Amino acid sequence: MKAVTWHGKRDVRIDTVPDPKIEDPTDSIVRITTTGICGSDLHLYEVLGPFLSEGDILGHEPMGIVEEVGPGVTAIHPGQRVVIPFNISCGTCFMCNQGLHSQCETTQVRDQGMGAALFGFTKLYGQVPGGQAEYLRVPFGNTLPIPVPEGLPDERFVYLSDVLPTAWQAVEYAGIPNDGSVVVLGLGPIGDMSARIARHRGAQQVIGVDLVPERLARARLHGVDALDLRDHQNDLAEVIRGMTGGRGPDAVIDAVGMEAHGSPSAKLAQQMAGLLPAAVAAPLMQHAGVDRLNAFYLAIDIVRRGGTISVIGVYGGMADPLPMLTIFDKQIQLRMGQANVRRWVPDILPLLTDGDPLGVDGFATHTLPLDQAPQAYEMFQKKTDGAVKILLQP
Numbered sequence: 310m311k312a313v314t315w316h317g318k319r320d321v322r323i324d325t326v327p328d329p330k331i332e333d334p335t336d337s338i339v340r341i342t343t344t345g346i347c348g349s350d351l352h353l354y355e356v357l358g359p360f361l362s363e364g365d366i367l368g369h370e371p372m373g374i375v376e377e378v379g380p381g382v383t384a385i386h387p388g389q390r391v392v393i394p395f396n397i398s399c400g401t402c403f404m405c406n407q408g409l410h411s412q413c414e415t416t417q418v419r420d421q422g423m424g425a426a427l428f429g430f431t432k433l434y435g436q437v438p439g440g441q442a443e444y445l446r447v448p449f450g451n452t453l454p455i456p457v458p459e460g461l462p463d464e465r466f467v468y469l470s471d472v473l474p475t476a477w478q479a480v481e482y483a484g485i486p487n488d489g490s491v492v493v494l495g496l497g498p499i500g501d502m503s504a505r506i507a508r509h510r511g512a513q514q515v516i517g518v519d520l521v522p523e524r525l526a527r528a529r530l531h532g533v534d535a536l537d538l539r540d541h542q543n544d545l546a547e548v549i550r551g552m553t554g555g556r557g558p559d560a561v562i563d564a565v566g567m568e569a570h571g572s573p574s575a576k577l578a579q580q581m582a583g584l585l586p587a588a589v590a591a592p593l594m595q596h597a598g599v600d601r602l603n604a605f606y607l608a609i610d611i612v613r614r615g616g617t618i619s620v621i622g623v624y625g626g627m628a629d630p631l632p633m634l635t636i637f638d639k640q641i642q643l644r645m646g647q648a649n650v651r652r653w654v655p656d657i658l659p660l661l662t663d664g665d666p667l668g669v670d671g672f673a674t675h676t677l678p679l680d681q682a683p684q685a686y687e688m689f690q691k692k693t694d695g696a697v698k699i700l701l702q703p
């Protein structure tokens with residue numbers, strides 16, 4: 310089959326690789342019809358190379374048609390339409406039973422000290438072949454795939470794999486009071502959808518921050534007060550306090566993560582780690598402070614005293630310097646983590662089948678054949694041609 314594979318920094322290719330096979334009785338094989346490129350894939354493309362091997366199959370936002378099931382699978386059948394969550398969760402362990410699917414105890418990557426395995430996402434998360442491919446082996450056929458109805462295009466459902474539950478969790482963890490205020494830092498797909506969900510769930514005031522004009526414009530169409538970071542290099546927190554009764558917002562969602570614009574020394578550290586051989590760079594990146602923390606620092610400054618920061622952007626350093634005095638003194642509440650995809654599906658699915666209140670139709674700016682993945686990654690990273698969300702179709 311054809312698959313999108315990683316070959317080095319900013320080097321992804323289409324390779325022909327062996328078709329996946331049923332290995333366990335509860336496995337299924339899914340023929341992928343639509344699969345997203347995520348901001349998390351951009352971290353693999355740019356800075357997380359030390360945790361990848363040449364030829365790793367990327368992708369964790371797939372949906373498609375069940376092609377084959379193992380003898381232990383009764384919940385889905387060949388021909389059925391399914392979306393695959395990015396976390397590989399068993400659905401039956403202690404963690405999954407509490408809705409903490411990203412901590413699944415059946416798939417935790419214990420030799421790396423990490424949580425649940427993920428599709429297409431580095432040695433830290435199990436190095437499992439991903440979903441930017443023609444076919445995907447999906448374990449836990451009775452509990453992991455999300456059956457979705459026929460009759461509506463893939464674009465309506467594909468974001469159940471990541472964007473929708475991730476943004477839903479970001480809003481849930483932000484704990485925005487009824488009629489409260491929230492600032493969303495970063496208006497990529499995750500921040501944009503978080504802002505839409507916050508409004509849908511009753512936030513009175515949603516302020517968004519980014520530095521890409523079309524992303525700001527998109528958010529404004531959905532009722533967000535969008536601020537351009539470039540116009541507020543030194544006064545962003547002050548301006549936002551002015552918009553929120555002098556106090557700051559009840560909550561801040563950090564939807565930027567480790568590659569934030571405006572963190573020059575950490576950018577240099579990331580670049581230097583990228584030049585070292587993987588065997589040296591991987592432990593260095595795990596034990597040093599290599600995150601670009603600009604967005605998180607902004608969140609600490611912006612949030613009101615006693616407010617909540619919900620970190621949904623991905624971070625990875627072990628020795629990141631944090632202003633503990635301010636975090637403690639402001640009595641900031643902090644919540645974060647990989648999305649527990651399966652947990653939020655029952656909340657979200659009705660919003661996809663009963664009209665489209667979140668505007669997922671038209672959310673993708675580009676839908677391209679799988680073959681064009683190399684160009685698509687480049688376009689998404691450079692934010693050219695108005696690219697905000699790109700879907701690939703094998």
Ligand SMILES: NC(=O)c1ccc[n+]([C@@H]2O[C@H](COP(=O)([O-])OP(=O)(O)OC[C@H]3O[C@@H](n4cnc5c(N)ncnc54)[C@H](O)[C@@H]3O)[C@@H](O)[C@H]2O)c1
Nearest residue numbers: 348349495497498499519565566569570621622623647648
């Ligand atoms: N926790 C999870 O389960 C989960 C799931 C999916 C994605 N993510 C993470 O969420 C983050 C966003 O993903 P995405 O797909 O929207 O990616 P993206 O790269 O398209 O979005 C990031 C946005 O942040 C903006 N930005 C950069 N620096 C900024 C700053 N200092 N202040 C404000 N905005 C800034 C960029 O211009 C960009 O629009 C990534 O870190 C991704 O890895 C996490």
Ligand SMILES: [Zn+2]
Nearest residue numbers: 347348349471
């Ligand atoms: Zn993702």
Ligand SMILES: [Zn+2]
Nearest residue numbers: 399402405413
């Ligand atoms: Zn589990």
